[in-house]
Amino acid sequence: MQGIRNNLVVEINDVSKSFGGLVALSDISLDIKQGEICGLIGPNGAGKTTLFNILTGIYSPDSGVFKINGQECQNLKPHLVVKAGLARTFQNIRLFGNMTGLENVMVGQHVRTKVGVVGAIFRHRYARQEERQIEEKSRALMVYVGLDPDTNQLSNTLSYGDQRRLEIARALATDPVVIALDEPAAGMNATETGELRDLLMRIRKDGVTILLIEHDVKLVMGLCDKVAVLDYGVKIAEGKPNAIKQNKDVIRAYLGGSLS
Amino acid sequence: MDIFLQQLINGLVLGSVYALVALGYTMVYGILGLINFAHGEVVMVGAMVVLSMISLLSSFPLPLGSELILLISVVSAIIVCSTLAFFMEKVAYRPLRNAPRLAPLITAIGMSILLQNIAMMIWGRQYKTFPDLFSITSYDLAGANITNVQIFIICLSILIMIALLLLINLTRIGRAMRATAENPSIASLMGVNVNTIISLTFVIGAALAAVAGVLVSANYSVAHYSMGFILGLKAFTAAVLGGIGNMAGAMIGGILLGLIESIGAGYISDITGGFMGSHYQDVFAFLVLIVVLVFRPTGIMGERIADRS
Structure with a gap:
């Protein structure tokens, strides 16, 4: 855990990204402290998901650096970013549909385990023990997010809300320092959103930092310790939820320029 | 009845070899969507290395x-073939990972021709005979013959396939392989090193191919630099028959194709009144390929329509 300044588990410095002539992100900086829930909001097309894609190694930024848990990650492949401690979920659910829920979560632990092919074939004691630990931990994680680990259902047959929860369990299985959630409440009803909110509070209490993209303003304002607002690829505001609510730039971005 | 049972045994032997080779095709297809036409040549290299x-x-x-000589030889064939497949993927397929599908298909065909010619330069153009390490004994089974080599082939293939199924379904490596097959980019975002998994898939497929090469050359007692071509095409047919991308399908497809071919070869002479002999057996494999492609392109076990976003 060396290299972390002031408990900052995410440090983004001047990250920019263009696609051809379109500037998707320009000079974004954002720090997130250990244990915080940081909301990332903005109108559609503001660059929120692009920022997620950069942080998780899908794109590399044109310029700028970012650190996860003290480790520079801007040039790392996705699986190494996961190893550094950042795991994510997806706006449109991306589970391994032909695997059971439990198997999905077990895949999440791949990065923290190490038995290779030879060990897996000959199943020596260490391999069996590791496999047992993977399964136990995955079961525990499913219970933690409120799913039944014993259903042998393929994940693509689970209900929508369960699929969202399963994605969170799978991300948690990578033992992340930070978990990045891309619109976890999308398409949920009020009850489900309430359950999600409780789950996120529990995750934070258990020491995992959360970066949250969400359109449900009530959820974001009620849950987050701080909120950053993107508009046309520029960070226009950052601060406590209450301050953000009253920020003139934010109101203008959301409601159009006519308000002032 | 004798002929039928005899052809059943022959078909089972042939089919287990097809199944081992088909697994290599199907695993690579499942993960990369690539038909590795050079896979048959890996089988040939396996046979050649064992002979040498x-x-x-x-x-x-x-x-x-x-026994020890055979064991050392087979292990060296597995090592040579795995190394070959590892570098083949790195040199010929990895640079084209994001190219249109036709490009890697063409490199695969190129790779196949290249390997055949290299093998011809190393081992010569003539047929090589498999040395008599063991005396072949024949057993009588209800009027049909089965040799100790054939029993060995069937048992070893079944053992290997069980081991592979366990590996794929019950271990972390197998899970990572299935996850990568479903969606490489998501697997990567969940911490799976996709390149390692792809290399591993080629290596495992090549190890199976090496064993298949040994078995097929032991069964027919010969090996030739071009033996991999037709064998590869038939194993590919078996993979398509079972549903390409599906491992259990490759096993079933392999056995089934072996049976169809061998029973067909046994009876074709009777059916055509002696007009076509058993050397027409290759016809059956490709007839099956055409029929499957026309009537059930997804194969026996294939239900999943490739969905890669």
Whole structure:
């Protein structure tokens, strides 16, 4: 855990990204402290998901650096970013549909385990023990997010809300320092959103930092310790939820320029 | 009845070899969507390496038993073939990972021709005979013959396939492989090193191919630099028959194709009144390919429509 300044588990410095002539992100900086829930909001097309894609190694930024848990990650492949401690979920659910829920979560632990092919074939004691630990931990994680680990259902047959929860369990299985959630409440009803909110509070209490993209303003304002607002690829505001609510730039971005 | 049982046994032997080779096609297809046409050549290299190793080891005045000689030879064939497949993927397929599908298909065909010619340069153009390490004994089974080599082939293939199924379904490596097959980019975002998994898939497929090469050359007692071509095409047919991308399908497809071919070859002469002989057996494999492609392109086990976003 060396290299972390002031408990900052995410440090983004001047990250920019263009696609051809379109500037998707320009000079974004954002720090997130250990244990915080940081909301990332903005109108559609503001660059929120692009920022997620950069942080998780899908794109590399044109310029700028970012650190996860003290480790520079801007040039790392996705699986190494996961190893550094950042795991994510997806706006449109991306589970391994032909695997059971439990198997999905077990895949999440791949990065923290190490038995290779030879060990897996000959199943020596260490391999069996590791496999047992993977399964136990995955079961525990499913219970933690409120799913039944014993259903042998393929994940693509689970209900929508369960699929969202399963994605969170799978991300948690990578033992992340930070978990990045891309619109976890999308398409949920009020009850489900309430359950999600409780789950996120529990995750934070258990020491995992959360970066949250969400359109449900009530959820974001009620849950987050701080909120950053993107508009046309520029960070226009950052601060406590209450301050953000009253920020003139934010109101203008959301409601159009006519308000002032 | 005798002929039927005899062809059943022959078909089972042939089919287990097809199944081992088909697994290599289907695993690579499942993960990359690539038909590795050079896979048949890996089988040939496996057979050739074993032949060379056996004659090399036998020529030493060492007190090695035939079992030990065979074991060392097979292990070296597995190592050579796995290394070959590892570099083949790195050199010929990885640079084209994001190219249109036709490009890697063409490199695969190129790779196949290249390997055949290299093999011809190393091992020559003539047929090589498999040395008599073991005396072949024949057993009588309700009027049909089965040799000890055939029993060995069937048992070993079944063992290997069980081991592979366990590996794929019950271990972390297998899970990572299935996850990568479903969606490489998401697997990567969940911490799976996709390149390692792809290399591993090629290596495992090649190891199976090496064993298949040994078995097929032991069964027919010959090996030839071009033996991999037709064998590869038939194993590919078996993979398509079972549902390409599906491992259990490859096993079933392999056995089934072996049975169809061998029973067909046994009866074709009777059916056509002696007009076509058993050397037409290759016709059946490709007839099956055409029928499957026309009537059930997804194969026996294939239900999943490739969905890669």
